[in-house]
Amino acid sequence: MTPTYQPWYIDLLSILGAFGGWAAVVAVLLHYLSDLHAKRTLQREASHLGQKVADLSHELKLRESAYTKHLELLIRYYEVFYRHYRICQSAANHDAHKFPDGNVVKTRDTFWEKLDAWRAEMAAFEGSARLLLPASLLDLHEESITAFNQFKNVMKRTVEDSAYQADKREAFAKIEDVKIRFETGLRAFLRTEQMVSPK
Incomplete structure (x- = not known):
């Protein structure tokens, strides 16, 4: 009688069956499938989060760029304001300047010579300032125009007496x-x- 051989997996399945092996096979298979699903979910989430980070980074760069441009405009606006302030300050504190070469320049003349240039500079920045400044600073901008005009009105006087000097100092104090x-x-x-902070 010739021995008959069964395929090896038949023996393996018989052994697994004896020890509840089918349950083990199902458990391993379920573990593999759940692990695969979890990895794919993590990959999708990582990709989604990566895209969000890239979008936020792009938005921050845009906001930072906008903030830098606005900052430059505000600084240039203030420089124009401050230049005219210094001219008014000089006119308020001195009637004239004597230079080392003996030349004497009246501060009143300097004021009038530079007034039109200041007006043109301020006009170039006023639109941007009105858009960029908060309401409180916009109110101060309006006050500054009023104060500069009051000082200009005093400078129009032809008689430079004590009343003129007092009014000039008072107008500059404003x-x-x-x-x-x-x-x-x-x-x-x-x-x-808060322009650089995403909301």
């Missing part, structure tokens, strides 16, 4: 007050501006 409040407000605005 400009000085606006300047101090404007600088304080501008510093606070630049510290708390």
Whole structure:
């Protein structure tokens, strides 16, 4: 009688069946499938989060660029303001300047010579300032224009008596007050501006 051989897997299945092996096979298969599903889910989530990070990074760069441009405009606007402030300050504190070569220049003449250039510079920045400045600083901008105009009206006088000198100093004191409040407000605005923070 010739021995008959069964395929090896028949013997393996008989052994597994004896020891509840089918349950083990099913458990291993389920574990494999759940592990595969978890890995695919993680890959999808990682891809989704990666895209979100890229989008946020792009948005932050745009906001930072916009903030830098706005900051440059505000600084240039303030430089124009401050140049005219210094001309008014010089006119308020001195009637004339004597230079080392002996030349004497009246501060009144300097004021009128530079007034039109200041007006043109301010007109170039006023539109941007109205869009960029918060309401409190925009109010100060309006106050500064009023104060500068009051000083200009005093400078129009032809008689340079004691009343003229007193009114000139008083008009400049208003400009000085606006300047101090404007600088304080501008510093606070630049510290708390949220353009670079996504909301």
